[in-house]
Amino acid sequence: MDDILLMLPGPTTVDPRVLAAMSKAVVNHRGAKYGEILTETTELMSKVFQTPNKSYLLTGSGTAAMEAAVANTVAPGEKMLNVVGGKFGERFMKIANTHGIESKELAVEWGTAVTPKQIEEALDADEDIKAVSVIHNETSTGVAAPIEEIGKVMRNYDALYIVDTVSSLGGDHVDVEKFGIDVCVTGSQKCLAAPPGMAAITLSDAAWDAVDKIETNTYYLDMKAARKSGDKNPPETPYTPSVSLTYAMNEALKIVMEEGLENRVARHHKAAKASVEAVKALGLELFADEAVSSATVTAVKMPEGVTDAEFRGTTRDKYGVELAGGQDHLKGNVFRIGHMGCISYKELVQTFAAIGMTLKGLGAIEDAGAGVASITESYL
Ligand SMILES: Cc1ncc(COP(=O)(O)O)c(C=O)c1O
Numbered sequence: 001m002d003d004i005l006l007m008l009p010g011p012t013t014v015d016p017r018v019l020a021a022m023s024k025a026v027v028n029h030r031g032a033k034y035g036e037i038l039t040e041t042t043e044l045m046s047k048v049f050q051t052p053n054k055s056y057l058l059t060g061s062g063t064a065a066m067e068a069a070v071a072n073t074v075a076p077g078e079k080m081l082n083v084v085g086g087k088f089g090e091r092f093m094k095i096a097n098t099h100g101i102e103s104k105e106l107a108v109e110w111g112t113a114v115t116p117k118q119i120e121e122a123l124d125a126d127e128d129i130k131a132v133s134v135i136h137n138e139t140s141t142g143v144a145a146p147i148e149e150i151g152k153v154m155r156n157y158d159a160l161y162i163v164d165t166v167s168s169l170g171g172d173h174v175d176v177e178k179f180g181i182d183v184c185v186t187g188s189q190k191c192l193a194a195p196p197g198m199a200a201i202t203l204s205d206a207a208w209d210a211v212d213k214i215e216t217n218t219y220y221l222d223m224k225a226a227r228k229s230g231d232k233n234p235p236e237t238p239y240t241p242s243v244s245l246t247y248a249m250n251e252a253l254k255i256v257m258e259e260g261l262e263n264r265v266a267r268h269h270k271a272a273k274a275s276v277e278a279v280k281a282l283g284l285e286l287f288a289d290e291a292v293s294s295a296t297v298t299a300v301k302m303p304e305g306v307t308d309a310e311f312r313g314t315t316r317d318k319y320g321v322e323l324a325g326g327q328d329h330l331k332g333n334v335f336r337i338g339h340m341g342c343i344s345y346k347e348l349v350q351t352f353a354a355i356g357m358t359l360k361g362l363g364a365i366e367d368a369g370a371g372v373a374s375i376t377e378s379y380l
Contacts, residue, residue, distance in 0.1 A: 021251035042200075072218065193342055296338065352375050
């Protein structure tokens with residue numbers, strides 16, 4: 001057993017119940033037993049997405065679902081608008097480009113969130129835009145986009161609303177039906193706290209109309225094939241799924257529903273608020289605009305004179321806490337605390353103790369315990 005505490009924005013600590021579920025016997029993926037587990041799991045998935053529509057599991061990581069979302073609903077040569085305020089917004093751009101889609105970038109400064117008005121203006125300026133992609137929780141910067149408000153704008157346009165909730169579903173408010181999301185994607189290893197390797201996607205009627213109108217631009221991630229197999233009795237997936245990860249997702253989603261979505265989201269928001277306060281108590285600076293800071297990951301500016309290697313190396317090797325670094329131009333300039341999945345005050349106390357002791361050891365702060373004291377106050 002590895003006793004390193006994972007405080008990453010994925011993968012997150014997996015509940016022993018989920019690990020146990022994965023050790024069940026592997027069954028025929030074209031048989032009744034797998035059909036049953038698949039049906040139950042996709043129904044649970046739709047409950048967590050909060051949609052009356054079917055959900056589909058894809059064997060692959062979150063990026064597979066991002067690619068499925070784009071390649072099935074937008075044809076080569078058509079236009080797509082991508083909000084880019086970090087690494088994952090960029091990924092939608094790259095996926096669209098790879099599929100020959102004319103991708104337009106709506107650039108927002110890293111650390112800030114797109115506004116519904118910006119989306120409205122971009123759509124007013126170009127009526128040929130077929131779809132808009134938004135990252136709900138930009139994991140690279142620790143920013144949450146206002147997806148409910150953007151959804152209200154999107155209702156006035158024909159363009160499809162594609163939302164990546166890879167690092168927010170099960171940790172922040174995501175209501176696919178209410179927010180008017182046409183294509184919603186997520187991954188297993190973040191707030192749902194299952195192991196990495198599975199993704200999920202759900203599509204609205206309008207999105208399925210788009211799927212049916214275009215010639216599918218991907219083979220493995222073809223949603224027409226997924227729908228056809230899913231409609232069989234018993235339901236199947238087009239190609240061999242990860243049976244063990246289906247068990248894992250099933251158990252992880254049951255845990256989510258047992259806790260209750262609202263409770264789980266509130267628990268994540270509490271952890272986020274406590275983390276932000278603790279960061280400030282240590283005299284550190286947030287990377288993201290606090291008004292739009294994420295419910296599941298907090299990005300912190302690296303203190304002057306401290307290197308990423310010595311900081312994260314010490315929290316991990318000396319104090320047993322694994323934090324994430326910055327990505328792209330933020331490498332070395334920020335560190336990120338993932339507080340998603342099975343997170344309570346206990347993990348945050350350990351995390352802020354490790355951060356405080358490390359920074360004091362490196363001579364960057366005076367009071368090693370200020371973060372822990374702040375966490376205890378937040379949870380009193
Ligand atoms: C917001 C977001 N989208 C997409 C992804 C890609 O997921 P994966 O690494 O599982 O392919 C991630 C992973 O960190 C993410 O945080």
